[in-house]
Amino acid sequence: MIHIIKNEWRILLRGKIFVYSTILFLMSLTITVLLGISQNKNQQLLQKKAQNHMRQKWENLEAMNPHRAAHYGSYAFKTSNILNSMDSGINDITGNVIKLEGHVQNEILYSEASQSLSISKFGKLKASLLLQYVIPLFLIFLAFGSISNEKESKRLKILILQGISFSKLTFAKSLSIWIYGLLLLTITIGVQLIFGDATSETVIRLILIVISYGIYYYIISSLATFFSAKFKSSTSALSSILAIWIAWTIFLPKIWGNTVEKIYPLPSRKVFKTIMKEERLKGIDGHNPTDKRREEIKNKYLAIYNVDSLKNLPINFDGIVMQEDEEYGNIVWDKHFGNNYKILQKQKETYQKSGFFNPFASLQSLSMGFCGTDMFHHLDFLKKSEEYRRTLIKALNNEHAFGGAKTGDWKWTVDNTFFKSIEDFSYRNPKISDFLSHYLMDLLCLLWWSIITTILIKSRTNKELLI
Amino acid sequence: MIQYIQIIRSEYIHLIRSPFKIISLSLFIFALLYSCQNGYELFKKHNIEIESIISQNEKNIDEMLAQYEDIVKGEQKKLRRDPTIPYWAIWNTPSYAFKYPSNMMVFSLGQAEQYGYYKKVTNWSTTFDSDTAEEIANPERLAIGTLDFNFVLIYLLPILIIILLFNVGGLEKDLKFEKLIFLNNITKPRWLFIRFLFYFLVINILLFKLMFIYAFATGIFQNESFDFLNLLLITFLYIFFWFVIFYFINYFGKNSSDQALKMISTWILLSIIIPGSIHQITSIKYPVNYMIDYIDVDRDMSNDIFELPTDTVRIQLLKAFPFLEKTYFSDDINIDKSVINKSISGLVNIENKKISSVIESSNEEKNKFIRSLYLINPILAFQNKINSIARNDYYSYLTYRKHIQSIIDKKIEIILKDTWNNITVDSKRYAYYVKNFK
Numbered sequence: 001m002i003h004i005i006k007n008e009w010r011i012l013l014r015g016k017i018f019v020y021s022t023i024l025f026l027m028s029l030t031i032t033v034l035l036g037i038s039q040n041k042n043q044q045l046l047q048k049k050a051q052n053h054m055r056q057k058w059e060n061l062e063a064m065n066p067h068r069a070a071h072y073g074s075y076a077f078k079t080s081n082i083l084n085s086m087d088s089g090i091n092d093i094t095g096n097v098i099k100l101e102g103h104v105q106n107e108i109l110y111s112e113a114s115q116s117l118s119i120s121k122f123g124k125l126k127a128s129l130l131l132q133y134v135i136p137l138f139l140i141f142l143a144f145g146s147i148s149n150e151k152e153s154k155r156l157k158i159l160i161l162q163g164i165s166f167s168k169l170t171f172a173k174s175l176s177i178w179i180y181g182l183l184l185l186t187i188t189i190g191v192q193l194i195f196g197d198a199t200s201e202t203v204i205r206l207i208l209i210v211i212s213y214g215i216y217y218y219i220i221s222s223l224a225t226f227f228s229a230k231f232k233s234s235t236s237a238l239s240s241i242l243a244i245w246i247a248w249t250i251f252l253p254k255i256w257g258n259t260v261e262k263i264y265p266l267p268s269r270k271v272f273k274t275i276m277k278e279e280r281l282k283g284i285d286g287h288n289p290t291d292k293r294r295e296e297i298k299n300k301y302l303a304i305y306n307v308d309s310l311k312n313l314p315i316n317f318d319g320i321v322m323q324e325d326e327e328y329g330n331i332v333w334d335k336h337f338g339n340n341y342k343i344l345q346k347q348k349e350t351y352q353k354s355g356f357f358n359p360f361a362s363l364q365s366l367s368m369g370f371c372g373t374d375m376f377h378h379l380d381f382l383k384k385s386e387e388y389r390r391t392l393i394k395a396l397n398n399e400h401a402f403g404g405a406k407t408g409d410w411k412w413t414v415d416n417t418f419f420k421s422i423e424d425f426s427y428r429n430p431k432i433s434d435f436l437s438h439y440l441m442d443l444l445c446l447l448w449w450s451i452i453t454t455i456l457i458k459s460r461t462n463k464e465l466l467i
Numbered sequence: 468m469i470q471y472i473q474i475i476r477s478e479y480i481h482l483i484r485s486p487f488k489i490i491s492l493s494l495f496i497f498a499l500l501y502s503c504q505n506g507y508e509l510f511k512k513h514n515i516e517i518e519s520i521i522s523q524n525e526k527n528i529d530e531m532l533a534q535y536e537d538i539v540k541g542e543q544k545k546l547r548r549d550p551t552i553p554y555w556a557i558w559n560t561p562s563y564a565f566k567y568p569s570n571m572m573v574f575s576l577g578q579a580e581q582y583g584y585y586k587k588v589t590n591w592s593t594t595f596d597s598d599t600a601e602e603i604a605n606p607e608r609l610a611i612g613t614l615d616f617n618f619v620l621i622y623l624l625p626i627l628i629i630i631l632l633f634n635v636g637g638l639e640k641d642l643k644f645e646k647l648i649f650l651n652n653i654t655k656p657r658w659l660f661i662r663f664l665f666y667f668l669v670i671n672i673l674l675f676k677l678m679f680i681y682a683f684a685t686g687i688f689q690n691e692s693f694d695f696l697n698l699l700l701i702t703f704l705y706i707f708f709w710f711v712i713f714y715f716i717n718y719f720g721k722n723s724s725d726q727a728l729k730m731i732s733t734w735i736l737l738s739i740i741i742p743g744s745i746h747q748i749t750s751i752k753y754p755v756n757y758m759i760d761y762i763d764v765d766r767d768m769s770n771d772i773f774e775l776p777t778d779t780v781r782i783q784l785l786k787a788f789p790f791l792e793k794t795y796f797s798d799d800i801n802i803d804k805s806v807i808n809k810s811i812s813g814l815v816n817i818e819n820k821k822i823s824s825v826i827e828s829s830n831e832e833k834n835k836f837i838r839s840l841y842l843i844n845p846i847l848a849f850q851n852k853i854n855s856i857a858r859n860d861y862y863s864y865l866t867y868r869k870h871i872q873s874i875i876d877k878k879i880e881i882i883l884k885d886t887w888n889n890i891t892v893d894s895k896r897y898a899y900y901v902k903n904f905k
Binding site: 032035038039042046047050054077089090094095096097106113120121122124125133141233234235238240242243246250253254255258260267268270340344374378 | 605614634860
């Protein structure tokens with residue numbers, strides 16, 4: 001087996017086009033990774049600058065009523081993982097800025113895609129674009145004639161007569177092409193590791209990326225070699241594997257993506273907001289009007305402090321009501337956003353299942369996931385920013401209630417020492433170990449495909465046709 | 468001539484005897500129908516949503532008019548937001564800005580999924596409010612993109628052409644009887660041309676036929692015939708563009724595999740690598756805008772204006788809105804603070820417009836850069852042209868933002884005029900407001 005692989009490599013290296021293409025690929029991959037890192041660092045810098053700017057504004061707030069400060073609010077700017085330089089996933093089309101303020105959970109805004117004309121349908125030229133589209137295609141180009149050329153030149157008969165097992169020959173040829181794919185992949189990852197500020201987390205993520213792409217390349221090279229062995233001519237082999245490649249990469253992801261959204265539709269923004277507004281006003285179960293709730297809270301606090309009117313309370317009841325309303329709003333939000341989250345998760349799971357007939361879908365999902373640029377990471381950012389919003393507003397409402405003001409005193413203010421005491425929003429990208437369960441289906445699909453293609457090579461190559 | 472017809476006939480036989488090509492063609496037709504249907508459904512969805520907002524608005528208007536009747540009858544309790552005050556009456560005048568979908572949306576969704584298409588407009592609105600952002604959608608699905616006609620035409624059609632053409636002239640080379648053909652008194656360019664012409668006609672007829680069916684179904688010919696003709700022309704040119712490239716590839720190709728490799732590599736280069744590179748370069752040259760300046764104006768400057776003394780704001784308002792000089796309160800130095808407070812949105816709007824214009828200019832710079840590279844990025848040029856015909860490109864949404872701004876301006880103007888003229892709103896005046904914002 002090793003001998004065949006070595007021999008294959010010797011033949012490959014003799015071809016000038018192969019050598020030039022390899023040099024071109026290595027240069028392109030290196031430049032692409034370096035450009036990706038540079039663009040990402042630049043974006044991180046701008047993001048940090050924006051976050052610091054907002055923090056400065058917050059810390060330099062003039063003395064004001066805490067509730068006014070809650071309306072003034074804060075902002076969270078979406079951070080980009082270092083591996084965004086490899087695969088930007090959904091980052092180009094999702095918003096980057098979210099306002100965190102009292103009473104309302106805002107949407108994330110200002111996506112890059114909305115700031116200009118449409119530029120490309122397949123995303124920026126990042127390493128993932130080359131690794132997902134170009135390298136597999138090159139592997140196909142290398143593999144489609146690997147057996148059929150031997151057959152056309154009648155060399156195959158000689159090889160078989162020399163006692164080489166046909167399946168071993170096919171497998172070895174497939175492996176030699178796969179190794180080439182792995183080589184390009186590891187060099188790309190190496191460049192990323194050297195120049196991309198690697199941490200233990202990114203190393204783990206990169207290893208997982210190598211595994212995912214490695215399996216996919218194995219599937220592609222095995223399948224292309226299988227077709228080469230199966231069909232009489234290299235042209236038939238090429239046209240068949242190209243048809244599959246087109247269906248996998250261009251056709252099926254879109255068709256399935258659209259279908260999934262039709263199976264599990266999300267509510268429109270109008271419906272979502274109207275229901276949220278109504279429930280916040282009427283009560284979460286429709287039997288709990290705002291005024292009734294306010295009355296209940298009022299009686300509760302009058303009893304706690306043993307006074308007969310709000311004026312006699314030693315605290316500011318307005319702050320209490322604000323916080324209660326906030327918490328009520330949070331329940332409403334959790335219910336509806338939770339519902340959307342469930343729909344999104346169902347959509348994702350159904351999409352992931354398409355990996356059983358399209359391994360490219362699994363690869364794309366894994367690539368985005370391991371680079372930290374998929375929907376799960378995005379939702380995590382939204383969740384964390386919402387958690388921060390709640391902490392921030394609660395701190396402001398508590399200060400409003402217990403900071404020394406009396407009920408109805410809206411002119412009461414706190415100075416910026418208090419505002420400074422509230423910690424700034426800081427977001428850490430989640431560890432991949434916490435998210436791994438989301439990607440098991442994708443990994444499973446890739447493994448399933450690798451087994452299928454191995455079985456195909458081992459048992460289904462049409463020996464009779466070739467000899 | 469007979470010879471040409473014979474070539475076309477034999478090409479037809481070759482096509483129908485090739486299951487691989489027939490399956491590909493059928494899949495392409497399926498993709499075309501599916502994509503047009505996607506566009507049509509989104510078109511319908513937008514219209515339904517807009518209709519439902521309009522009908523809700525009608526209900527709100529009726530409720531408001533009933534309130535005015537109650538006021539006249541003396542049956543209406545005093546409200547916190549008194550509808551007889553112009554500010555609150557206008558606040559309660561439903562005014563939405565809609566981006567009505569073009570019927571041509573069937574053929575391109577363009578950037579429709581990156582922006583909102585309806586917006587509630589108040590005197591405090593801006594063109595970058597949260598409801599101008601995209602609808603709730605699965606971000607991964609958005610990133611993958613929708614299979615619309617534009618995508619099928621721009622990206623899938625060249626692949627179909629590759630499948631149909633890769634062995635035209637190549638098969639003869641594979642089987643080594645190419646030279647026999649030229650013994651039949653025909654030159655290679657002409658022979659290849661006629662064979663290409665057959666597929667060129669097949670594709671054009673197929674596409675145009677389907678396009679006409681959907682155009683009729685969506686009523687495009689009622690008022691968008693010119694746009695449709697424009698689309699037909701672009702489609703024709705685009706198909707021609709690929710046929711020219713592939714003609715030369717086949718002319719100089721060594722065999723079918725060689726031709727297929729070169730064709731698919733060209734497709735990858737033109738459709739994925741070049742646009743991707745330009746996207747990346749654009750992103751480095753013009754990084755994503757975090758809208759800090761806008762946020763500062765929207766938040767801090769409005770705060771600062773609120774902090775100013777009443778008289779200072781009054782002077783600023785008179786300067787910014789000269790028409791106020793002829794109003795009831797124009798000379799009142801001790802003008803009521805509530806009048807000033809109700810007018811502040813006018814000053815904030817001016818600041819918002821200034822910063823919006825800066826943001827739009829920086830976006831325009833980015834767009835200029837993108838357009839300047841159309842020559843080396845022709846696929847994107849075609850794609851954006853189709854988006855523009857379907858009114859779903861950046862500029863269509865810029866027009867929509869301008870429309871939103873015009874409603875904001877109108878709201879502010881009426882608020883200022885009526886507030887400063889101390890007008891009491893009744894049902895007649897309210898109807899005037901409704902008419903203005905319909």
